[in-house]
Amino acid sequence: MATNPPIKPIAVRLRPVERRLILLIADLLVSGLALLLSLYFWAQRDQWLHFSWDFLKQRPPLWFWFLPLLWILLINELYDIRRASSLKETERGILIGSAVGAIFYLAVFFLSGSDSMPRQGVATFIILSAMLTLLWRWFYIRIFTAPQFMRRVLIVGAGKAGSTLCSVVNAMKPPPFLLVGLIDDSIQKIGAQVECYPVLGDSTNLEALTTEHGISDLIVAISGEMRPEMFQTLVNIQEKGISVRSMPAVYEELLGRVPIFLLQSDWILRAFVDQAD
Numbered sequence: 001m002a003t004n005p006p007i008k009p010i011a012v013r014l015r016p017v018e019r020r021l022i023l024l025i026a027d028l029l030v031s032g033l034a035l036l037l038s039l040y041f042w043a044q045r046d047q048w049l050h051f052s053w054d055f056l057k058q059r060p061p062l063w064f065w066f067l068p069l070l071w072i073l074l075i076n077e078l079y080d081i082r083r084a085s086s087l088k089e090t091e092r093g094i095l096i097g098s099a100v101g102a103i104f105y106l107a108v109f110f111l112s113g114s115d116s117m118p119r120q121g122v123a124t125f126i127i128l129s130a131m132l133t134l135l136w137r138w139f140y141i142r143i144f145t146a147p148q149f150m151r152r153v154l155i156v157g158a159g160k161a162g163s164t165l166c167s168v169v170n171a172m173k174p175p176p177f178l179l180v181g182l183i184d185d186s187i188q189k190i191g192a193q194v195e196c197y198p199v200l201g202d203s204t205n206l207e208a209l210t211t212e213h214g215i216s217d218l219i220v221a222i223s224g225e226m227r228p229e230m231f232q233t234l235v236n237i238q239e240k241g242i243s244v245r246s247m248p249a250v251y252e253e254l255l256g257r258v259p260i261f262l263l264q265s266d267w268i269l270r271a272f273v274d275q276a277d
Contacts, residue, residue, distance in 0.1 A: 015151075015243075016081045016253065019144065023079055024072070030136050031068035034128035042121040064121065071129045074101050078137070082254065085145050085174050090137045098130045150178040152214050156206070156234070157221035158184035158192070158199045161247045165221055166195035168254060176254055180213045185227055203230040210237055221247035 014022070039060060043051035046059065074097035083089040105122050143149060155162045162182050169179050181200045184190065189199045200209055209215070218237060222230075238244045252258050 014144070014149075019081055019084070020079050023084055023140070026136055026140070027072055027075070027133060028068055030132040031071045031129045034071075034125055034132050035065070035068055037128050038121050038124035041124050042118065045120065060118065060121065064118065067122070067125050068129075070101065071097070071125075071133075074098075075133065082172060082176060084137070085141055085176075087138065087141055090141065091134065094130050094134050094137075098126055101126050145174045147178055150175075151216045153177045153179050153217045153219060154200070154206075154209065154213070154215050155179070155182040155197075155219045155221050155247075156184075156230070157223070157247070158182040158186070158189045158194050159221070159223055161221035161223045163194050165219065165247055165251060166197050168251065170195055172254065177217065180215065183209065185230060203227065203233045206230075206233050207237060210242060215242060217243040217245065219245055219247055219250050 039056065040051050042059070043049065043055045046055060049055035049058065075093050078084050078090060078093040083093065102123075105126075109119060155165060162184075166179065166182070169175055169177075179197055181198045182194055183201050183203070183206055184199055185202045187202075190201060192199050200213075210218070218234065220226075220234065234244055248258060
């Protein structure tokens with residue numbers, strides 16, 4: 001029976017830090033647009049200046065121009081890549097950010113006096129920022145959770161560490177990356193399934209597998225000693241531009257905690273190397 005060829009990956013595969021940068025820039029742009037629209041609607045109710053340069057110079061106080069930065073702080077939790085890829089988490093984060101912003105402003109508004117701060121402009125900004133951010137984030141989720149845009153990963157090591165990482169990926173909806181399978185130098189494991197993912201081969205055909213499956217990342221999940229052949233293969237692959245990271249570093253990035261039960265005594269050194277890369 002013929003098998004479908006693997007999905008051909010796109011040329012650009014974004015790392016988590018690059019995705020966060022895209023999220024930040026786009027959020028600033030849409031909140032900036034919300035600021036301009038809120039000024040426009042505010043000006044329509046002005047009896048003297050309407051929407052003009054004089055209005056922009058005289059009516060909005062200085063702090064009003066910094067509202068986009070405040071909005072970024074209010075939705076700060078949505079710069080977690082896992083949350084940013086979930087529509088439910090995105091809706092929740094935007095709703096909470098809007099509510100906190102509104103409550104904070106109302107408290108300041110009533111404490112400072114009803115005539116000292118613009119009520120309509122801020123309310124319009126919060127509503128428009130929430131709507132525009134949700135709209136663009138919906139497009140982000142639709143695009144970057146598609147298989148063609150996800151990083152394609154092989155786990156090196158099908159033991160306890162590799163199995164643990166597979167179960168973590170299975171539990172995350174949507175998944176943080178497209179896990180193609182695992183490789184291991186144990187002959188008994190080749191061809192087996194680990195948490196529904198196949199063990200595709202060993203270090204002798206690892207380079208060929210990375211090319212065949214369009215792999216962008218290798219995650220090293222070897223708990224014991226690494227064979228010299230495996231180490232040299234990983235070095236060769238990394239020189240070709242494929243990312244090679246340790247399982248503890250990826251685990252901490254995904255869940256925000258370190259897998260203490262899997263750590264070797266040299267983990268601190270490995271973690272330092274990961275940060276240096």
